[in-house]
Structure formats: structure tokens, C-alpha cells
Amino acid sequence: MIRALHRWPGLLALALVIILSLSGAALSVFPAAERIAAPQAEAGLTVAALADRIQAVYPGVEQIRRSPSGRITAYWFDQGAPGAAVIDPATGEGVASADPNQAERWLTNLHRSLFLGDGGRMSMAAGAAAMLILSLSGAALVARRAGGWRHWFAPLRGPLAGRLHVEIARIAVVGLILSSTTALWMTASAFDLLPDGGAIPATPTEVSEETGFALDQMATLLQTPVAELRELSFPYPGDATDVFTVKTDRGTGYLDQGTGALLAWADLTGWERVSETIYMLHTGQGAATLGLVLGLMALGVPAMGATGVLIWLAGRRGRPRIRGNQPAGRAETIVLVGSEGGSTWGFAATLHAALTEARRSVHVGPMSGFAPERYARAERIILLAATYGDGAAPASAKGFLDRLSTLERAPEIPLVVLGFGDRSFPAWCGFAKDVAAAAQAKGWPELLPLDTIERQSPQDFARWGRALGEALGIPLKLSHQPVLPKSEALTLVSRRDYGAEVQAPTAILRFALPRIPLWQRLTGAGFARFQAGDLIGILPEGGAVPRLYSLASGRRDGFIEIVVKKHPGGLCSGQLTALEPGDTVAAFLRRNPGFRPGRSRAPLILIGAGTGVGPLAGLVRGNARRRPVHLFFGMRHPDSDFFYGEDLATWQNEGRLTRLVTAVSRGARPHYVQDALRGEATQVAELIRNGARVMVCGGRDMAAGVADALAEILAPAGLTPAVLKAEGRYVEDVY
Amino acid sequence: MKSLLATLALTTALTLPGLAMARSVTLTTTLNNYGGDGAYLALYVTDASGAYVGSLWMAGGKSKYYEHLSDWYRATGGDTGQVNGITGASVGAGRTLEITLDLADALFDAGYTLHIDAAVEDMRDSPNEVAVPLTTDGAGTPVAGRRYIASFDCDM
Numbered sequence: 001m002i003r004a005l006h007r008w009p010g011l012l013a014l015a016l017v018i019i020l021s022l023s024g025a026a027l028s029v030f031p032a033a034e035r036i037a038a039p040q041a042e043a044g045l046t047v048a049a050l051a052d053r054i055q056a057v058y059p060g061v062e063q064i065r066r067s068p069s070g071r072i073t074a075y076w077f078d079q080g081a082p083g084a085a086v087i088d089p090a091t092g093e094g095v096a097s098a099d100p101n102q103a104e105r106w107l108t109n110l111h112r113s114l115f116l117g118d119g120g121r122m123s124m125a126a127g128a129a130a131m132l133i134l135s136l137s138g139a140a141l142v143a144r145r146a147g148g149w150r151h152w153f154a155p156l157r158g159p160l161a162g163r164l165h166v167e168i169a170r171i172a173v174v175g176l177i178l179s180s181t182t183a184l185w186m187t188a189s190a191f192d193l194l195p196d197g198g199a200i201p202a203t204p205t206e207v208s209e210e211t212g213f214a215l216d217q218m219a220t221l222l223q224t225p226v227a228e229l230r231e232l233s234f235p236y237p238g239d240a241t242d243v244f245t246v247k248t249d250r251g252t253g254y255l256d257q258g259t260g261a262l263l264a265w266a267d268l269t270g271w272e273r274v275s276e277t278i279y280m281l282h283t284g285q286g287a288a289t290l291g292l293v294l295g296l297m298a299l300g301v302p303a304m305g306a307t308g309v310l311i312w313l314a315g316r317r318g319r320p321r322i323r324g325n326q327p328a329g330r331a332e333t334i335v336l337v338g339s340e341g342g343s344t345w346g347f348a349a350t351l352h353a354a355l356t357e358a359r360r361s362v363h364v365g366p367m368s369g370f371a372p373e374r375y376a377r378a379e380r381i382i383l384l385a386a387t388y389g390d391g392a393a394p395a396s397a398k399g400f401l402d403r404l405s406t407l408e409r410a411p412e413i414p415l416v417v418l419g420f421g422d423r424s425f426p427a428w429c430g431f432a433k434d435v436a437a438a439a440q441a442k443g444w445p446e447l448l449p450l451d452t453i454e455r456q457s458p459q460d461f462a463r464w465g466r467a468l469g470e471a472l473g474i475p476l477k478l479s480h481q482p483v484l485p486k487s488e489a490l491t492l493v494s495r496r497d498y499g500a501e502v503q504a505p506t507a508i509l510r511f512a513l514p515r516i517p518l519w520q521r522l523t524g525a526g527f528a529r530f531q532a533g534d535l536i537g538i539l540p541e542g543g544a545v546p547r548l549y550s551l552a553s554g555r556r557d558g559f560i561e562i563v564v565k566k567h568p569g570g571l572c573s574g575q576l577t578a579l580e581p582g583d584t585v586a587a588f589l590r591r592n593p594g595f596r597p598g599r600s601r602a603p604l605i606l607i608g609a610g611t612g613v614g615p616l617a618g619l620v621r622g623n624a625r626r627r628p629v630h631l632f633f634g635m636r637h638p639d640s641d642f643f644y645g646e647d648l649a650t651w652q653n654e655g656r657l658t659r660l661v662t663a664v665s666r667g668a669r670p671h672y673v674q675d676a677l678r679g680e681a682t683q684v685a686e687l688i689r690n691g692a693r694v695m696v697c698g699g700r701d702m703a704a705g706v707a708d709a710l711a712e713i714l715a716p717a718g719l720t721p722a723v724l725k726a727e728g729r730y731v732e733d734v735y
Numbered sequence: 736m737k738s739l740l741a742t743l744a745l746t747t748a749l750t751l752p753g754l755a756m757a758r759s760v761t762l763t764t765t766l767n768n769y770g771g772d773g774a775y776l777a778l779y780v781t782d783a784s785g786a787y788v789g790s791l792w793m794a795g796g797k798s799k800y801y802e803h804l805s806d807w808y809r810a811t812g813g814d815t816g817q818v819n820g821i822t823g824a825s826v827g828a829g830r831t832l833e834i835t836l837d838l839a840d841a842l843f844d845a846g847y848t849l850h851i852d853a854a855v856e857d858m859r860d861s862p863n864e865v866a867v868p869l870t871t872d873g874a875g876t877p878v879a880g881r882r883y884i885a886s887f888d889c890d891m
Binding site: 062063075077080082084099100102105109117118189190191192196197198200203233236241245 | 770771772785796797798799802805808809810812813824856857858859860863881882
């Protein structure tokens with residue numbers, strides 16, 4: 001909801017807010033320039049003395065004005081010819097032209113009305129309103145993303161465009177809220193919607209009808225310092241009934257030209273004061289420094305506009321377009337998607353198309369947008385839930401379980417849960433099971449029991465579709481064609497071979513970085529941004545499902561490296577290990593945000609065996625900060641599969657690796673990596689007690705063995721791997 | 736061309752009962768190139784004693800700026816009711832404002848004076864920019880204003 005409130009005004013009013021902010025930023029310079037250029041009055045100078053000085057130089061003076069910057073302008077007639085000048089208050093003489101600055105005038109008219117009169121003013125006011133909505137909704141989004149208002153300046157992660165957008169926003173938002181609110185007030189004032197008109201004193205009924213009282217003797221003018229003056233208008237020459245009009249920061253008054261007496265006075269109204277303060281805050285006139293600060297903040301708007309559009313485009317690419325998606329309030333069927341990489345959205349699109357063809361109105365949205373009170377006409381809710389990591393909610397389902405648990409009663413609309421998963425993972429369909437269990441506990445009625453889709457199987461999905469169709473009393477044919485992410489051709493640069501002696505031929509394959517288009521560089525999409533531990537998907541020739549490999553290099557290394565073991569009969573590994581330099585494969589990047597070393601400087605304990613050492617070696621290579629790293633490396637034989645053996649020695653010399661502990665499994669006394677951990681139990685326990693982070697990569701059996709060994713090692717300290725996992729200090733990438 | 740026959744006859748105090756006693760007058764105001772935004776102009780009439788009688792036209796739509804037409808503002812107390820229905824757009828530098836209206840015969844050669852107050856944003860206020868006596872002889876003779884008006888002409 002907040003996101004929609006941020007996205008649509010942003011895109012619709014983009015051009016308008018960019019014109020507003022650029023012209024506003026340019027205009028912010030003028031008050032400061034005027035403040036610097038204008039000769040200022042000496043402290044304590046009274047209006048009486050100033051007016052007397054000016055009148056001595058320009059006997060035909062008609063009006064004296066002081067702008068909030070302190071600039072004093074006089075207007076006079078000399079033998080019938082009008083004259084005006086900026087006055088040096090020390091001498092009363094003109095020192096500069098009083099003509100309006102044409103550039104400032106042009107910019108002002110652009111800024112407030114696009115040169116289009118009242119219609120333009122209203123458009124620009126709409127632009128200011130859009131800016132206000134954007135600022136408020138954006139602030140709410142930043143707070144939500146950072147985890148609360150108190151974490152406003154928390155460090156950011158993610159693609160460059162998103163980080164830039166938020167970095168600029170959290171500084172500029174204060175200025176933008178101030179500028180847009182004051183703009184709306186000023187527009188309302190210009191259209192007479194506010195009772196802030198000037199109060200004038202009643203016209204004096206009796207005047208002395210004499211003239212010539214000396215200016216420097218008038219009591220009111222003697223009591224008024226120049227700093228408070230706004231305007232002093234002189235009576236018409238020769239008209240004895242006319243009066244002096246003086247406007248100050250406090251109000252307006254009339255003075256008798258024959259006696260100098262104050263004939264009438266009216267104070268500024270409260271509304272006037274508020275409007276003037278708002279004018280000052282918006283224009284910087286009288287607050288030049290604030291004006292410059294606001295101008296600088298406004299300069300952030302074009303940058304936020306550009307990055308905002310990039311974020312929006314990147315978000316659209318992540319999921320398929322769903323044609324004819326119905327609003328949640330009008331749909332009979334609500335389909336909510338919990339997806340991490342985006343593939344579940346593809347299934348949702350297929351389901352949407354089939355149901356729509358069967359003349360059912362369907363709404364598809366993310367599970368994180370779950371809002372049962374909005375589903376006014378819904379007859380069923382279908383959840384398509386993937387699972388992230390060890391049973392956690394995937395990205396588009398964040399917050400779903402919390403929202404469900406805060407509901408007083410479960411919705412009465414019958415529910416269908418469909419889990420997506422891969423049985424090779426222990427937490428198979430873990431999130432979908434959690435959701436189904438929570439729904440059952442709440443007493444949410446069930447239309448169909450929990451069902452699952454194995455490895456994105458189109459057959460499973462078609463079978464489930466038939467069951468759903470029967471429940472709905474319609475024939476439902478779901479034929480899903482998985483949409484593969486757009487892949488790049490990667491060219492092999494070099495290969496290093498290992499393991500032939502131990503009947504486990506393995507290769508470290510190094511590919512050149514593909515050419516990265518500008519938009520990817522800005523959004524951090526595709527291969528523009530990756531780190532060791534992220535994954536690449538490779539679609540083998542003749543295969544339908546891509547295989548994922550852990551990356552042993554980061555973007556900064558300038559190449560893409562993976563460690564591949566040839567499995568007997570393995571389609572993808574066979575093709576990869578047969579590659580020669582110059583050959584290409586089609587690959588795409590998949591991020592693996594759950595397997596990251598984190599930014600802290602706490603020591604890292606890296607534990608891996610076999611090809612699982614690849615991403616760990618990549619982390620060591622990228623350890624430019626010399627964070628303490630302890631690597632536990634399980635291999636079959638040092639002469640055959642000691643991957644990165646020479647590199648590791650070099651990295652240790654460079655300080656990128658603190659300690660290397662190897663375990664060799666082939667030999668007289670087989671020794672596994674978990675045994676190596678037990679051998680270093682004291683030091684491992686010590687490191688973990690002091691905040692070290694554990695990263696495990698490799699086969700499932702190894703990972704289980706490592707978890708057991710750590711449980712033993714940590715038991716005396718009262719810690720368990722589960723506690724560490726919950727704290728995010730124990731992460732695994734297991735296959 | 737702004738034709739205001741009926742409106743003006745009904746809304747201002749400047750017509751006597753019966754349009755037969757009135758004459759059609761064209762007021763042409765041409766501004767010089769003063770190098771600023773559109774000018775606000777107030778056209779109004781005072782009697783022989785200098786007292787405000789009524790307004791003929793207000794060029795400029797935003798009443799919050801009327802205080803800069805300082806003589807008119809002081810005479811009327813800023814009452815927008817005085818220019819209700821006889822308000823138009825402000826007049827740009829170098830442009831001409833032409834209004835045609837029916838003025839009562841009794842206003843001519845009786846000591847009445849037509850005034851124009853002018854004001855431009857960020858420039859000087861020019862009350863009494865033009866003051867011409869309403870006389871049948873004077874009609875058709877252009878006069879220049881003090882600051883913004885290059886020529887003003889009252890043509891019968």
C-alpha cells in the first residue's frame with residue numbers, strides 16, 4: 001500500500017517534481033547572493049535617519065523598501081522621470097540597479113506556474129503535493145526497510161540504485177517535506193484560500209493639512225530601527241491631505257506630514273505572520289543559509305527520480321506481467337505468492353490465466369500484501385509459497401505469518417496452500433508447512449489440503465490444477481512453461497584440473513565477465529554485482545532445468561569462477577568439465593543473500609569439503625580488509641584435490657587467511673573436516689564465544705557432521721548451532 | 736476588446752438610471768516595456784473633492800496583491816466587491832488593455848477624475864499612475880503615465 005503510494009505519484013509527477021526541484025535549487029542561490037551583495041545598514045540606524053539621508057540625495061523620493069535580505073531600495077521621481085536604485089544606507093546614495101533580475105524572474109515564473117498562469121500554478125501545486133506524498137511515503141518505506149525510525153541511518157545493502165535512492169532520500173526528505181508543505185500553503189494563499197490578507201489601519205479622517213515636518217524628527221520613525229522596516233511611502237508632493245505610510249515587521253501605520261504624529265496603526269494579524277514565516281522558509285528570503293540548504297536537498301530529486309525509475313524497472317523484470325489482474329476488492333479468487341527468486345510468480349501467472357479463461361475474476365499479489373479485510377468478494381484464497389533457506393519466508397512473503405497471528409479470527413474465505421520446494425533440502429516446503437499449520441491453528445477453513453510442487457515440476461502443477469478444478473467445479477488445465485531467467489553467454493578463459501587420481505575429476509573453471517549494459521551497472525542486476533557464495537544457474541544443452549553452482553569469485557575479481565566435479569552420467573557437470581578455453585555456456589546469476597560473511601570485523605570460521613571449498617576460497621581471496629579467517633578444508637588427498645593449494649599459501653602470506661587446517665580422508669587414518677574441528681575444539685569454541693561467524697559449504701553429510709561436531713564443541717559454553725543460526729552467525733550452503 | 740455594457744451598467748455606481756443618459760467610452764491603456772511581470776491596474780473614478788466614487792476595471796485576479804494598488808486599496812479598504820464582475824487578467828509589459836463601457840453623461844465635465852493605480856511584482860508601486868479629468872474636450876487625447884503606462888486614451 002505504502003509502496004503503491006510511493007510509486008505512482010513518483011512516476012506520474014516525475015517531470016513536474018524534477019522541474020520544481022531544479023528551478024527551486026537554482027532560485028535558492030539568489031537570496032544568498034542578494035544578502036552578500038546588498039550594503040547592510042549599520043546597527044542602530046533608525047528609519048528616520050535613513051529616510052532623511054535618502055531624501056537629501058533624492059528629493060523626489062516616493063518609496064523606500066527594505067527586503068528581508070537587508071537590501072534597501074528607493075524609488076523616486078526626478079523632474080517627472082521615474083528612478084530607482086539599491087541604496088547604500090550609510091550614504092543614502094544609489095549604488096546598484098533596482099531592476100528585477102531577469103534570470104530570477106524567469107526561474108520564478110517557471111517554478112511557480114510553468115509560464116502558464118493560474119493553470120500552471122495549480123499544476124505546480126499538484127507537483128508539490130506529489131512531492132509531499134512521495135516524501136512521507138518514502139520516509140515510511142525507509143523506516144520499514146531499516147526496521148524502525150530509530151534505525152533511520154542504518155547501513156544499506158542491495159543494488160546501487162536502491163542504495164543511492166535511500167541514501168539521498170534520508171538526508172533530503174526533511175527539506176523536501178518543508179519545501180512542499182510551504183509551497184502548498186503559498187499556493188493556497190495566492191488563490192485567496194487563506195485569511196492572511198494584509199490588515200490596514202482605518203483611513204485617518206482628520207489630518208493637519210500642513211506639510212514639511214522634518215523626517216528625522218518623526219517620533220515613530222525615530223523609534224523604528226532600519227532592521228524592522230519593510231516599506232516607507234511618502235505623500236504626494238503638493239497634496240496636504242496625504243500621509244506617510246510606514247510598514248514594519250509589527251504592522252502598518254500612517255504618519256501626518258505636517259506634525260509627524262502617528263495617525264493610525266494596525267498590527268500584523270496572526271495569519272499574516274504565519275504566511276510570512278512560511279514565505280521565508282520556502283524562498284530563503286530572510287533566511288539565505290536555510291535557502292541554500294533546501295536548494296541542495298532539492299538537487300537530490302532528479303537523482304532520486306532516475307534511481308527510482310531504475311528500481312521500478314528492475315522490480316518489474318523480476319516477475320512476469322499478469323494481464324488483466326483484478327483489484328483485490330473485486331476478485332473472487334485471491335492468489336498470493338511467496339517467492340524468492342521469482343519462479344513462483346510464473347506459476348501464479350499460469351494459474352491466473354487459466355482461471356481467467358474459466359471466467360473467474362482473479363487477483364494475484366505478494367503474500368506480504370495479505371490484507372483479508374480488503375477481499376470483499378473473495379470466495380477462496382490460494383497461497384503459492386516457496387521456501388527460503390531453512391524454512392524461512394521468501395522475500396515476497398515477509399511478514400505474512402506475523403500478520404496472520406495478529407488477526408483476531410482467521411478469514412472465513414476457504415484456503416488452499418500450495419508449497420514449492422526441493423526434496424533434497426531438509427526444510428522441504430518448510431514455509432508452506434508453517435503457513436498451513438498456522439492457518440489450521442487459527443481455524444481457517446480449508447478448501448484443499450496442503451499440496452506440493454517438486455522442483456518446479458509442470459506435471460505436479462497440472463495435477464494440482466485438476467484437483468483445484470474439481471473443488472471449484474470447473475475443468476482447470478494448468479500447462480506451465482517455466483520462464484528461465486535471461487542468460488548470458490560466458491566464455492571459458494582457463495581451467496585447472498584436479499582429482500583424476502582419486503576418481504573424482506574436478507575442474508576450477510574461470511570465465512570472462514560478460515559485457516555489462518549500463519542499466520545493469522546502475523541497478524546492480526545480472527552480473528553487474530555478485531560475490532563469492534552467490535550462485536550461477538547453468539542450463540545444460542538438452543536439459544530443461546538449470547543447475548546451480550556456487551561462485552568462487554566476486555565481481556571485483558574481474559572473472560567468474562566455479563569448481564565443478566564431474567558426476568558419472570551428470571548432464572551439466574559433464575558438459576562443463578568438457579569445456580575448453582574459448583568455449584561458451586549460457587548462464588544467469590542468482591543471488592544467495594543467506595550465505596554472506598557480513599560486514600563485521602568478527603573472525604570467520606569457514607568450513608568446507610570438496611567443491612564446497614570454492615566459494616570459501618573466493619571469500620578468502622576477496623578478504624582485502626584482512627579480517628581474521630580460519631579455513632577448515634576437507635579433501636581426499638593433498639596431491640589430487642587440494643583446490644587452490646598454492647593460492648591459499650599466497651593468501652596466507654598476504655594476511656587474507658589467518659589459519660588453514662586440512663583434513664585428508666584417503667589414507668591410513670581417514671580424517672574428515674569435522675574431525676579437524678574437534679582437534680581444534682578449544683580454539684574454535686574461543687573464537688565463537690568472541691563473536692566469530694561460521695560458514696559451511698559442501699555436501700549434506702559433511703554439513704550434518706560439522707553441525708554435530710560444533711554442537712559437541714560448543715556444549716561446554718552453553719551454545720548450540722541452532723542458537724548461532726538464529727543469530728545469523730551460522731550459515732550453510734549445502735547441496 | 737472587452738465589452739461590458741450591461742454588466743457595468745448594473746454593477747457600478749457610475750451609471751445613472753436609464754441607459755439613454757449614458758455614452759459608450761473606450762479606454763485604451765498601453766504599457767511600456769518596463770521589464771517585469773504583468774502589471775496590476777485599477778481604474779477608478781473620484782469626485783471633485785477627491786472622494787472615491789466607483790471602480791471601472793481591475794486588471795489582475797489575485798486580491799492578495801491589491802494592497803499594492805495603494806490609493807485604490809485605501810479608498811476601498813481592499814473591498815473586492817467593488818470590482819466584482821469587472822476583473823480581468825493582469826497586463827503584460829508592452830501590451831494594451833482596451834475596455835469599452837457605458838459611462839453616465841453626468842460624469843463628464845462635472846469635476847470627476849479617472850485614476851489608474853499600477854503595481855508590478857518586485858518593482859515599485861505606482862498609485863495614481865494616471866489621473867485624467869473626465870471632460871468631453873479631453874476625450875481622445877492620449878496621456879502618458881508616470882512609470883508603467885506609455886499612453887492612456889479615453890475615446891468616445
